[in-house]
Amino acid sequence: QKEVEQDPGPLSVPEGAIVSLNCTYSNSAFQYFMWYRQYSRKGPELLMYTYSSGNKEDGRFTAQVDKSSKYISLFIRDSQPSDSATYLCAMIKLSNQAGTALIFGKGTTLSVSS
Amino acid sequence: NAGVTQTPKFQVLKTGQSMTLQCAQDMNHEYMSWYRQDPGMGLRLIHYSVGAGITDQGEVPNGYNVSRSTTEDFPLRLLSAAPSQTSVYFCASSYLRGPYEQYFGPGTRLTVT
Numbered sequence A: 001q002k003e004v005e006q007d008p009g010p011l012s013v014p015e016g017a018i019v020s021l022n023c024t025y026s027n028s029a030f031q032y033f034m035w036y037r038q039y040s041r042k043g044p045e046l047l048m049y050t051y052s053s054g055n056k057e058d059g060r061f062t063a064q065v066d067k068s069s070k071y072i073s074l075f076i077r078d079s080q081p082s083d084s085a086t087y088l089c090a091m092i093k094l095s096n097q098a099g100t101a102l103i104f105g106k107g108t109t110l111s112v113s114s
Numbered sequence B: 001n002a003g004v005t006q007t008p009k010f011q012v013l014k015t016g017q018s019m020t021l022q023c024a025q026d027m028n029h030e031y032m033s034w035y036r037q038d039p040g041m042g043l044r045l046i047h048y049s050v051g052a053g054i055t056d057q058g059e060v061p062n063g064y065n066v067s068r069s070t071t072e073d074f075p076l077r078l079l080s081a082a083p084s085q086t087s088v089y090f091c092a093s094s095y096l097r098g099p100y101e102q103y104f105g106p107g108t109r110l111t112v113t
Helices: none
Strands: A004-006 A011-014 A019-025 A030-038 A045-050 A054-058 A061-066 A071-076 A085-095 A099-104 A108-113 B004-007 B010-013 B019-025 B031-038 B042-051 B054-057 B064-066 B076-078 B087-094 B108-112
Touching: A004 A085, A011 A019, A019 A085, A019 A108, A030 A061, A030 A099, A045 A054, A045 A061, A045 A071, A071 A085, A099 B042, B004 B087, B010 B019, B019 B031, B019 B087, B042 B064
Parallel strands: A011 A108, B010 B108
Antiparallel strands: A004 A019, A019 A071, A030 A045, A030 A085, A054 A061, A061 A071, A085 A099, A085 A108, B004 B019, B019 B076, B031 B042, B031 B087, B042 B054, B064 B076, B087 B108
């Protein structure tokens, strides 16, 4: 079983739709939970991060973490064509011996049509 | 700040050739890492470093070497290129404290024929 599972999609929605992107994980040692956005032929950029269970909102984006279920979500409200990208969840394991290791999901490709 | 820079942007190698992908950052980040990104496989960690002189293997280290002699630079060496190493390679860096935001370079597209 992979440590982080993410449905690769693709996901196609009309402009204005609410989008839900999800990841599950198996290792309870993960401490920081992140969402990266990657436009075509570019490097990923951090969109949001959370440290604990609960919700975090930033404009049209809401990140949700449920540690008891080992499940994280990213919601996009009023989706726009500019939101078309690949969204990758990522999680950090902190190790005293070797520093940190950031583990990515495979990414979900989102297309928002106008 | 230039952020994270990678060279070259594109490279074509023949099987068996060796080369070094360069990565540099000017943010004084302790942590640096190399990923490869393949269709359907996501980002996979090759090697990482938590400081000068300290490196460790990630998920897919075979066929690659790294060293970290300075805080700024973290080159990735392909010892004997194979077609299976055709991929897009990303270098990333971050501070070693929360939230550990990774800053990525623009990537190197490598083709091995």
